[in-house]
Amino acid sequence: MTSPASELITLDADGVLTLPVSTADNGTALDHDLILAGTRALLEVTRGVREAGAILLTGTGKNFCAGGNVARFAAADDRGEYLRGLADDLHYFIKVLYQTRVPVVAAVSGWAAGAGMSLVLHADIAIGGTGTRLRPAYPGIGLSPDGGMSWALPRTVGAARARHIIMTDQILDAQRALDLGILAEVVDDADVASTAQATAATLAAGPRGSFAAVRDLVHASAGRTLTDQMDAESASIAGLSVTSEGVEGVDAFLAKRAPDFRGVR
Structure with a gap:
């Protein structure tokens, strides 16, 4: 039976597999159901069930992803067990994302915070807007990174700069993220989605x-x-x-x- 989250995942005629990671619900926090559905779709790519030439990570609300749903963290009966489960599911999604061997494009509108910033770091090409903002966010709630941030960010900006960015919980504007190599391109905010889609379609048509x-x-x-x-x-x-x-x-x-x-x- 198709889940509501699965219905948001599309594979178009160009061969672009679009995987939303957040919706307008819960303030565009990372959507656990979408991560699970996305993992299933990616596994179908690795098994040859779906033939995708590019993967597009996106959000369906005003932000790419505003981070984890902190209210649900707080409401969990066992926070440690709950967060371990969320992290393990997110990490499996990222592992399979790499296993597809398919180019990954991220349409980074608005905020990419916490796990949202981690996902941006795993894109081959991340397209941002002039209003895009990235933030580690973990120290602000007394936690450490997940989503592979502590692996990907040092490889992008260097270990010393990564420690500085994460520990001081820096807010990176679009130009700073572009200068650091986190974003590959910055366009007008209204053009982020279309530019990322066009980039993914070009990759899907390529070798x-x-x-x-x-x-x-x-x-x-x-x-x-x-x-x-x-x-x-x-x-x-x-x-x-x-x-x-x-x-x-x-x-x-x-x-x-x-x-x-x-x-x-």
Whole structure:
């Protein structure tokens, strides 16, 4: 039976799988049901049940995601057990997000706080608006990060700067987030959703094997030596050169035409 959360998840004709992470309910807090439904959809991608060429993370309210639902934290009979369950479910969502090997775009309208900021950090391309704001938020309620923030933020801005941002609970405006490399592009607030959608559609139409390899190489690079990374690059580029997309890309270049990656899948 389809759940209400599942009905908000869409896969369009371009191959863009849209996964909302919050709604206008509860002040655009992270929606647990959406995270569970999103995980199920991502697992279908990894199993080949859904064929997605790009994933779009978004919110359906005025904010991308204002963080966890603190009121529910406080109301839980056992806060520790409740928060552990929420964190584990969010972390499984993120693990499967990486396992899809599909490019991830985030449409970051309004606030991305707490777990919302964590999710932005896992996007390959995060599009923000001039009014976008990001904030760790955890120290403000006496908690520590989840959602992989303590892993992703140091890899984006450096360990010292990550500690500073999280411990002082900095509010990062759009320009600061762009300068730090957290946001890839900043557009007018009214254009965030359409720009992110167009970016995801462009990726979905592109060379999916190439994008999957780029994600794999970049994500693995932090744990490899230069020699090991170059060995991985050699194996990857050689393998892609004999795929249908690799052949099409080279042939199109030589013929001075635009490659048709969609047509050779």
